[in-house]
Amino acid sequence: MSSDVVISCRNVGKAFQLYSHYNDQLKQALLGFWKKFYHQHWVLNDVSFEVRKGERIGIVGRNGAGKTTLLQIICGITTPTTGSVEVHGRIAPILALGAGFDGSLTGRENARIGGAILGLKRNEVERRLPAIAEFAGIGPFLDQQVKYYSTGMVSRLAFAVCAHADADILIIDEALAVGDEAFQAKCERYVEEFARHGTILMVSHSLDYLRGISDKVVWIDGGKVRAFGAPEPIIAEYRAAILSEAAPVGA
Amino acid sequence: MYFVVPFERAWHHRELIRAVVRRELKSRFRGSLLGWVWAIAAPLAMLIAYTFVFSVALPVQSQNISITEYAGNIFCGLIVFNLFSELAYRAPMLLHEHSSFVKKSIFPSEAIAWIASIRAFVYAGISFVVLIVFRLVTAHWLPVTILLSPLVILPFALLMLGIVWFLMGLGAFTKDVAHLMISIVPIMMFATPIFYTLDQIPPEFVPWLKLNVVGDYIEMLRALVMHGQLPNLVMYFVCLIVSYVVFLLGYAFFMRYKSVIVDVI
Numbered sequence: 001m002s003s004d005v006v007i008s009c010r011n012v013g014k015a016f017q018l019y020s021h022y023n024d025q026l027k028q029a030l031l032g033f034w035k036k037f038y039h040q041h042w043v044l045n046d047v048s049f050e051v052r053k054g055e056r057i058g059i060v061g062r063n064g065a066g067k068t069t070l071l072q073i074i075c076g077i078t079t080p081t082t083g084s085v086e087v088h089g090r091i092a093p094i095l096a097l098g099a100g101f102d103g104s105l106t107g108r109e110n111a112r113i114g115g116a117i118l119g120l121k122r123n124e125v126e127r128r129l130p131a132i133a134e135f136a137g138i139g140p141f142l143d144q145q146v147k148y149y150s151t152g153m154v155s156r157l158a159f160a161v162c163a164h165a166d167a168d169i170l171i172i173d174e175a176l177a178v179g180d181e182a183f184q185a186k187c188e189r190y191v192e193e194f195a196r197h198g199t200i201l202m203v204s205h206s207l208d209y210l211r212g213i214s215d216k217v218v219w220i221d222g223g224k225v226r227a228f229g230a231p232e233p234i235i236a237e238y239r240a241a242i243l244s245e246a247a248p249v250g251a
Numbered sequence: 252m253y254f255v256v257p258f259e260r261a262w263h264h265r266e267l268i269r270a271v272v273r274r275e276l277k278s279r280f281r282g283s284l285l286g287w288v289w290a291i292a293a294p295l296a297m298l299i300a301y302t303f304v305f306s307v308a309l310p311v312q313s314q315n316i317s318i319t320e321y322a323g324n325i326f327c328g329l330i331v332f333n334l335f336s337e338l339a340y341r342a343p344m345l346l347h348e349h350s351s352f353v354k355k356s357i358f359p360s361e362a363i364a365w366i367a368s369i370r371a372f373v374y375a376g377i378s379f380v381v382l383i384v385f386r387l388v389t390a391h392w393l394p395v396t397i398l399l400s401p402l403v404i405l406p407f408a409l410l411m412l413g414i415v416w417f418l419m420g421l422g423a424f425t426k427d428v429a430h431l432m433i434s435i436v437p438i439m440m441f442a443t444p445i446f447y448t449l450d451q452i453p454p455e456f457v458p459w460l461k462l463n464v465v466g467d468y469i470e471m472l473r474a475l476v477m478h479g480q481l482p483n484l485v486m487y488f489v490c491l492i493v494s495y496v497v498f499l500l501g502y503a504f505f506m507r508y509k510s511v512i513v514d515v516i
Contacts, residue, residue: 016514025515026424029508075357079510091357099355104278116270117356 006169006199007051007074011083014044014069014223043069045223046083056195058214058231059203060238066223067203071095071173074201089168089199092118096173098154103147107138110146111161118165128164135190136160137183152179163190170194172202188213211235257361257412257502264362271366276373294378298326298385319389323477326382328445328469334375335411335465336436341367342415343422343429350516360512361505364415372408382476394479400472403482407468410494413501420505423512444469461486464493 017038019025024037031037044066051057061067072078073085075093100117101110111132115125133142136156141149149157156179162170170191179187191200191213204210210217210231217234219227221241227234261268280286302322345363352358387393422428443466449457460466467490471482 023425023427026421029424029511077354077357078513093357096351096355099351100358102274102278104281105274109274109277113267113270113274116267117352117358119266121266122270 004052005050005086006053006088007201008086009050009070009074009083010048010085012044012047012070012073012080012085013042013082014066014073014078015040015042015081017041043223044073044080047220047223047225048083049218049225049228051199051201053199054195054197056200056213056215057202058210058217058235059201059220060205060207060210060217060235061203061220062242065220067220068095068173070220071171071201071203075171087169090119090166091169091171092162092165092167093171094159094162094173095171097158098146101146101154101158104145106145107136107142107149107157108133111142111157114158114161115165118162118167120165124166132157132160132164135163135186137186152183155179156183159187163187163194167198169199169201172200172204174203174205207235207239254499257498260359260361261365264359264365267359268362268365268369271362272369272373275366275370290374290377291381294326294330294381297329298322298381301325317390319385320477323382323386323389324448324473325446326378326385327473327476328443330375330378330382331407331469331472332440332443332445332465333378334371335414336440337371338367338411338415339418339432339436340429342418343426343432345415345419346423346512346516353513353516360509361416361502364412364419364501364505368408368412368415371411372404386477394476396475396479396481399481400475403468403471403475403487406491406494409498410464410468410490413494413497413499416501416505417497420508420512423508423516439463439465442466448473464490 017025017028018041019028019038028037047066047070059067059070069078071093072095073080074087075091075095076087077093077095100114102113105113108129111129112122112125115128116122120128136142136153136159138149138153138156141153142157146154146157159179172191188209191202194200195213200213202210202214214231216229217227217231218225219234219238227237280289283289285292302319305321305325306318342364345367346353346360349358349360349363353360353363383393383397418428418432442460442463444452444460449460449466449470452460467486471487471490474480474482
């Protein structure tokens, strides 16, 4: 039973340390055992949940609720201040599309490095390059420097690389909102396809889409898990909560 | 166990390190007509300049050494020192340069030290080949001991990696490290036997200069490449141990603060 669990967050908390002076960071790192040089700001607090193999988990929450930080912790980009995270399987994070791209290199070269970051071997990347190019659908631009790309083209290529990384777990942060409708539809088809064998964790503000695709939904509110379970009721409740907050502004 | 962890991690990320090193080497000369010719032309021009300066402008006093050998000695010292100074200048800024990698993808930031070091060693390697060819052309022979030079270069690489990890970690917290390097590296150049050799120094200063590990490596490499001698074995093993300790401590230091660094850069 427990071998099914691919992601397990136990009491995860993350505090960012806010400094009044830039160099206080160094003082803290060297003299932190002696004196505190910062104010703590807790972004996540006591977050616990488990994701089983093959589940599609949607994450909802308002801006600043801690969703992105949670995904970063699960991906291992940053470490939790308290609690622990255990992940079994290879993750393909689609967090900030094209953030790691170097403008002076061609799309093909960036795809090679992107693939290597995701843990692919060189010949594996080479073998997948045609498929990546096909998926991205940017045609001859693949051999142009990325600095001449449009934002949409960068995102297309970056998504295409992640989509061909052979991952076990796909972690998507708002990434599907990029690109034109045709590309969005392609991405959504890919996510559905992926969901048949892999695990998905997805942050999105398009609630209808999440409700359609998720098995379960996590609602993060003020750094805590406010609800975790079946999508329908949670999304309805979440929608009501944001509407009630938005109402006074509209009135 | 602990002694090999840095190597295991690097081996684990070898595909990534290779991909980024290839990119850096390729992009360095992109957009230039002559490309890699520059990588050879720059050290060659330097070597010719030194030969000229010490044969015509500032003739060498010493009788028992030829001008080309003198120039070779200096060039050998400069290859090692330039490698060190390039890394020392660049290391404090490395994480800032790669911040989008480190913050937004699952990029192992400790690999950046390997990437920067390998890059620097590739360029130094080109200069080294120029030196060997120069020596072959001017002296018509090469000492057999040159074959042992990897035994000196590899521990030196460990020393450099350790230093890069230290500076890279500290540099993420404060920009002062970069300024500090700009101030002290040129001074260190005088405390390093580049334009002189240790036997030209008053004996009471020699023990102090020997504390400079970079200088010790220069002397050892010179012994192998220029003089066909074996380096002092005591010195060799002391340098080996010091380098390995710096390597391990640098790695431990960086890994200790790695998770904090992501949040501060």
